[in-house]
Amino acid sequence: MTLLEKLNQDMIQAMKKKDKDTLTVIRMVKASIQNELIKLGKEHLSENEELTILSRELKQRKESLQEFTSADRADLADKAQFEIEVLEQYMPKQLSIEETEKIVEQAIREANATSMKDIGKVMGKVIPLTKGKADGSQVKQIVEEKLK
Template identity: 60%
Template sequence: MSLLTRLNDDMKQAMKNKDKERLSVIRMVKASLQNESIKLGKSELSEDEDLTILSRELKQRKDSLQEFKSAGREDLVEKLEMEIEIIQEYMPEQLSDEELSAIIQETIQETGASSKKDMGKVMSAIMPKVKGKADGSKINKLVQQFLN
């Protein structure tokens, strides 16, 4: 089932359940998908493109969450946490720390990286492998640990 089909089904269910918060988040995600599809001139996006957009939406909210927490805006923090939770339902299952470490070590061996100077090479090789399945900042920290 494509992401757009799933979003449409969930949107109908949210309307029936009068779940305004879920409905709002689904509409925002759908709008982002449709905007991207128009921008790229495609009628339908690939799974990879869908995942990129979902990841971007999630990252925006996580960044905003940190800002709101530091500003003491608890009302907005709660709203964003709920939005993040809903968007994560559409993301692929996240990799465990052990799985992520194994992928990072394997990629470091593949690229022949040995120091922090090779960080960019390692990151560019890892990101396509774990797209949507792990947070970029978490990957960055683990790669730094392994390259020390």
């Protein structure tokens, strides 16, 4: 089942339950996917492309949550947190820190990385393996710690 099909099913369920908040989030994600389809001129997106869109939407919500929290806007922060929780339902299982560290260590060995100068090589190997499964900033932080 593609992400779009899953979103359509969940949208119908949200309509039946009269869950307007969830419905709004699902419609926003569907709109992002439709916009990407139009932009790329395709009929279907690959799983990787769908994951990229979901990750982008999730990242935007997390950044908004930080801004709302720092601005003491609890109402908007709660809404952003709810949207994050809905979006996370569609993301693949997240890697633990230990699993991410193992991937990073393997990439460092494969790239023969010895210093921070090699961060690009390591990230180039790590990102495809962790895309959508781990937070990019967390991955970068682990890579930097291991290369110090």
